Amino acid sequence: MIPRLSFIVCAFTLFATQASAFEISSPSVSDGKWDAKYLGDKAGCGGQSVSIALAWKDPPAGTKSFALTMFDPDANGGKGFWHWLAWNIPASAKGLREGAGAEGGKRMPKGSVSGTGGVGRAGYFGPCPPPGSGTHHYVFTLYALSGKTLRIPENPSPEMASTAAKSQALGQAAVTYTYGR
Secondary structure, three states: OHHHHHHHHHHHHHHHHHHOOOEEEOOOOEOOEOOHHHOOOOOOOOOOOOOOOEEEEOOOOOOOEEEEEEEEOOHHHHOOEEEEEEEEEEOOOOEEOOOOOOHHHOOOOOOOEEOEOOOOOEOOOOOOOOOOOOOEEEEEEEEEEOOOOOOOOOOOOHHHHHHHHHHOEEEEEEEEEEEOO
């Protein structure tokens, strides 16, 4: 009887843990299908770089703020390209509305900081792979942070911001969407 009870308790615990997993998603896109407004506004991509809406749920206990990155690992011959970086997003946020990543971060929640990505400006830059370069993967990673602010120098490189977020995270959630042209 004891082994059976232990198995039931373990199974219930595993199910309860999985039911409350930290997740991020977007109602704006589906894999491979992006409305033109979300695409990059440079290099002939024909978009407007309107950031997609994002939603998240079940962050780890003790989360005081969030950091967000959008990275294309397929760009630049496999070196990657940073499309969006933001941090100090308040813990009360359950997502970001469409357009929140406008240039300069003016539409982000109060207190948020928008980092400078690969195009040299703060804010979201939509997918814009070179024609014929195949399908690119756009990885949105949300870090649940233990502090209200990300401990980082002013004007960090995208790599520095990402590394700082990883090192200060209580947990992370990621979703990947693809696009090619």
